[in-house]
Amino acid sequence: MARTVVVAGVGPGLGASVAHRFATEGCDVALLARSASYLDGLAAELDGTEGSGLAVPTDLTDESAVREAFAEIREAFGPVDVLVNNASGAAWKGLRDVSVDELDRAWEVGPRGGFLCAQEAVEDMVAGDGGTVVFTGATTSVRGREGAVGFSAAKFAVRGIAESMARELGPEGVHVAHVVIDGQIRPDADVADPEAYLDPDDVAETYWRLAEQNRSAWTLELDLRPHVEEF
Known part of the structure; x- marks a missing residue:
């Protein structure tokens, strides 16, 4: 039986690659982002794979919109098995330059949007045979970056949500x-x-591979970097 996958925060980079990877394995992949025209094209591409795609234009900061999006996904594909929270958005500014609105936006898109999507998806997973939630972090998830106070704060928060969820929901x-x-x-x-x-x-x-891991040895956190990077 095909798994239902939701990719929240889809663009031409990582989001699209994740969608294609799961679709080639026969998964039904729902695509959440604000750009309807881009999502429609990507969903059509996924329909040409072993799986299928569904464009669900959604403002991830809007609680009602997220709830309606997941209702549409369940109607089309059934309960959610995998959620990839990939959305982020922030002005790359330091403390003295960033506005309160810009800081709020970083929190609304990343931590709040991921929280809303996770609340919806996890209910399906717990009621079924379990599932996987993956959060996309960044270097600033573990150490703050100069000139990116909003982005750093939001990514720290996403990491905290992921760690808390892992401890709460792993036993389920x-x-x-x-x-x-x-x-x-x-x-x-x-x-x-x-x-x-x-x-x-x-x-x-x-x-x-994270979605395929046996529950006897789950990964909570890993980091990925290009091999030419210096540390």
């Missing part, structure tokens, strides 16, 4: 994992040194 069969993306993901455009970037398809492969 829900695998919660947090992935620290410790580097830049390669853009679609040509770059001078591709090996200095993380390949989004390779990152997506890691997400698939």
Whole structure:
């Protein structure tokens, strides 16, 4: 039976790669983001794989919109088995430059949006045979970055949500994992040194393996970085 996968926060980079990876395994993949035109095209691509796609344009900061999105997904595909929380949004500004509205936006898209999606998806997982929730983190999930106070704060919060959920829901069969993306993901455009970037398809492969892990040895957190990075 095909698994129902929700990717919350889908764009041309990692979100699209994750969607393709799961769809090639025969999963039904629901795509959540605000850009309806992009989601429609990506959903059509997924329909050409072993799985299928569903575009669900959604404002992840809107509680009612998220609830309605998951109702649409259940009607089309059934209960949710895998959730990938990939959304983030923040102004790259320091303390003296960032506005309260910009700080609020970072929190609304990342921690709050991930929280809303997780609340919806986890109920299906607990009622069924379990499931997987993956949160996309960043270098700033574990150490703050100069000039990015909003982004850093939001990513720290996402990590805390993931860790708390893992301890609460692991005994109920829900695998919660947090992935620290410790580097830049390669853009679609040509770059001078591709090996200095993380390949989004390779990152997506890691997400698939997390969803496939046996519950006797679940990963809570891992970090991914390009091999040419210096530490």
